[in-house]
Amino acid sequence: MKPFERRKNLLNELYVNNIVHVSNLAEEFKVSEETIRRDLEKLEKEGIVERNYGGAKLLKSEELPYSVRDTRNKESKINIAKKINQFIKHDTSIFADSSSTVIETLKRFAISDKKVHIITNAVNALYELNQSSLEINSTGGKLLKYSSALVGPQTIESINKFNPDYAIISCKALNKDGNITDSNEYEAHIKELMINRADKVILALDSSKFDKTGLITFGELSNIDYIVTDQEFDEEWQSILEKHSITILQ
Structure with missing residues (x-):
């Protein structure tokens, strides 16, 4: 197994189990325990794991760098991006936040022939x-x-100059009370401004973020016009979205 393949499989083990053990990984990947320790040491330096005696644990998702978050639930993000791309028409202006789901959507726009004007605080999108x-x-x-997000007074001033057709945003969590939440107050404030300035708002999130609550509330379902995810909504969620007159993008 090549080093990059071992890294990919090691990350998958972490995403599934949150905790890994050196001895188990060495046996599974058929390499020495010292090799696994070096792999985990590199991941710790990248801010992905915290090592402990005998293994390592995955840091919380809000502590992960963008490069790692981008690989999580990748197929779900691509599925969401395709749905939004089908919905957005030619000659449209859009606020785009710095989430990996939204950036995946922008990448889908890039391979289409649509004329789309993007205003974003995402460095990776650039x-x-x-x-x-x-x-x-760029804001x-x-x-x-x-x-890899831009925030602060300059970002706020820039956003307040635009009046786009749509804001496409994601979040860390959405609960049945209608609270849209995130883990960072600076990014949450930027998302809130985007919601307020755009004509229509699309909330894009994979199903792992439902029925949870993050630290900072930056919006309510009443602020949202469209929602798109990777799975079908159950009857309870359909009822909640219908109550708020939210259209589900299929």
């Missing part, structure tokens, strides 16, 4: 889309390194 035909405005601002 990198991913710099060779595309999309029209892109500027102070860089949050772990999330």
Whole structure:
């Protein structure tokens, strides 16, 4: 097994179990325990795991760098991105937050022939889309390194100048009380501003984020016009969304 394949499988083990043990991994990957320890040491330096005696544990999702969050639930994010791409029409302006789900959506726009004007605080979006035909405005601002998001007064001032057709945002959690929440107050405030300035709002999130609550509330379901996820909604959720007159993007 090549090192990059071992890393991928090691990360998968962490995502599934949250905790891994050196001896088990060495046996599974057919390498020495010292090799596994070096792998875990590298992941610790990248801010992905915290090592302990005999193994390591995965850090909480809000503590993970963007490069790692981007790999989680990848197929779900691609599925969501395809649905939004089908919905968005030619010649549309959009606020896009810094979440990995939304950036996946922007990448889908980039391979289409639609004219889309993007205003974003996502540094990774600028990198991913710099060779595309999309029209892109960066908000500027102070860089949050772990999330590759721009925040602060400059970001706020920039957002308040725009009135786009849509805001496409994600979140850390959504509960049945209608609270849309995140883990970082600075990013949450930017998402709230995007919601307030856009004509319509699309909430994009995979099913792992339902029925949970994050630290900061930045919106309510009453603020949302469309919602898109990777699985069908059960009857209870359909009733909640219908109550708020939210359209489900299929």
